[in-house]
Amino acid sequence: MIDEIRQILRDHGRLPVNVDELAPQDDLYRAGMTSHASVNVMLALEDHFDIEFPDRMLTRGVFESMSSIAAAVSELKSESVAQ
Amino acid sequence: MELRVGLDLVSIAEVRRSIANHGEHYLSRVFTEREVADCGGPELASAAGLAGRFAAKEATIKALASSDDATPWADIEVVRGARGEPTLRLAGLFADIAHDAGLTGFSVSITHEGEYAAAAVIAYQTLRTSAVGRIIDE
Numbered sequence: 281m282i283d284e285i286r287q288i289l290r291d292h293g294r295l296p297v298n299v300d301e302l303a304p305q306d307d308l309y310r311a312g313m314t315s316h317a318s319v320n321v322m323l324a325l326e327d328h329f330d331i332e333f334p335d336r337m338l339t340r341g342v343f344e345s346m347s348s349i350a351a352a353v354s355e356l357k358s359e360s361v362a363q
Numbered sequence: 364m365e366l367r368v369g370l371d372l373v374s375i376a377e378v379r380r381s382i383a384n385h386g387e388h389y390l391s392r393v394f395t396e397r398e399v400a401d402c403g404g405p406e407l408a409s410a411a412g413l414a415g416r417f418a419a420k421e422a423t424i425k426a427l428a429s430s431d432d433a434t435p436w437a438d439i440e441v442v443r444g445a446r447g448e449p450t451l452r453l454a455g456l457f458a459d460i461a462h463d464a465g466l467t468g469f470s471v472s473i474t475h476e477g478e479y480a481a482a483a484v485i486a487y488q489t490l491r492t493s494a495v496g497r498i499i500d501e
Contacts, residue, residue: 292384294377315421316377319393319436323385335435335456 281350288328289313289346292320304347309340318343325349331356367466369425369484371418376478378417379410393417393436401443411480415449415473416441418482423451423469426486427460441471449473451484461486 282304289299289308296312313321321343326332331353333342342352381389390399394413399405402412420439438455449471453461461467466486473482 314377315371315434316373316381316417319389320381320384323381323388323392327385327388335433335438338433338435340431340434 281353282346284328285325285346285349285353288321288324292324293317294320302346304350305345307344308346309344313343321349325353329353329357331360364488365465367426367428367486369422369427369486370481371421371425372479372481373414373418373421374478375411375414375475375480378414382408382410382413391437393420395437395440398441411475414480415475415482418480419449419451419471419473419484422471422482422484423453423457423486426469426484427457427464427466429457429460432456432460441473449482 286299286302289295289302293299293308293313294317295302295308302308302311308318322333322338333352333356337352337356342348387405390405390408390413394402394416398413398416399408402409402416417436419441420436423439424434433456435455438453438457440452440454441449442452444450451469451471464486465488468487468489470485470487471482473480475481
């Protein structure tokens with residue numbers, strides 16, 4: 281999943297650094313991701329994984345690293361399977 | 364009286380790109396129907412107008428010091444006042460945060476220059492005038 285998230289960050293994160301050089305735990309905001317870019321990342325994640333982030337998950341913490349994004353996506357996908 | 368200030372800068376080109384890439388998905392998650400209508404409607408939405416509104420939303424989040432909380436952007440609505448000036452309407456979580464902090468007044472200013480839109484928001488506690496005309500700081 282990290283590879284898929286990394287590709288979405290390449291396409292939508294508008295990061296001023298090479299996404300391939302970021303570790304899964306690296307802080308994306310410190311790497312230069314703007315709040316507006318994080319919106320685009322969120323929308324692209326929803327399209328790619330066929331999920332919808334509920335309001336409670338629209339936090340800086342969810343989108344601050346590839347690892348935290350992966351955890352949120354996993355949670356949402358498991359919820360959709362359970363329903 | 365407590366005053367808080369928020370400021371934000373948004374690239375109009377980035378908003379234009381978001382509309383092209385995500386269309387209605389982007390518009391409906393970030394803006395209210397009224398905001399989109401005020402900017403020309405979903406088919407002809409002005410990227411500059413939306414960028415100004417997004418900057419105002421982010422400036423509001425900063426003024427409320429709520430960047431660690433959930434940010435459903437459409438719960439901050441930028442609407443036009445009687446003289447066409449931008450004003451804020453808060454709903455949901457943001458209304459609760461403002462209420463809990465005693466911040467009941469907001470002043471918004473939006474500007475555009477070239478490919479950027481910027482907004483400043485001042486959040487403040489409103490003053491109540493007593494029966495004898497003395498200003499009471501609530």
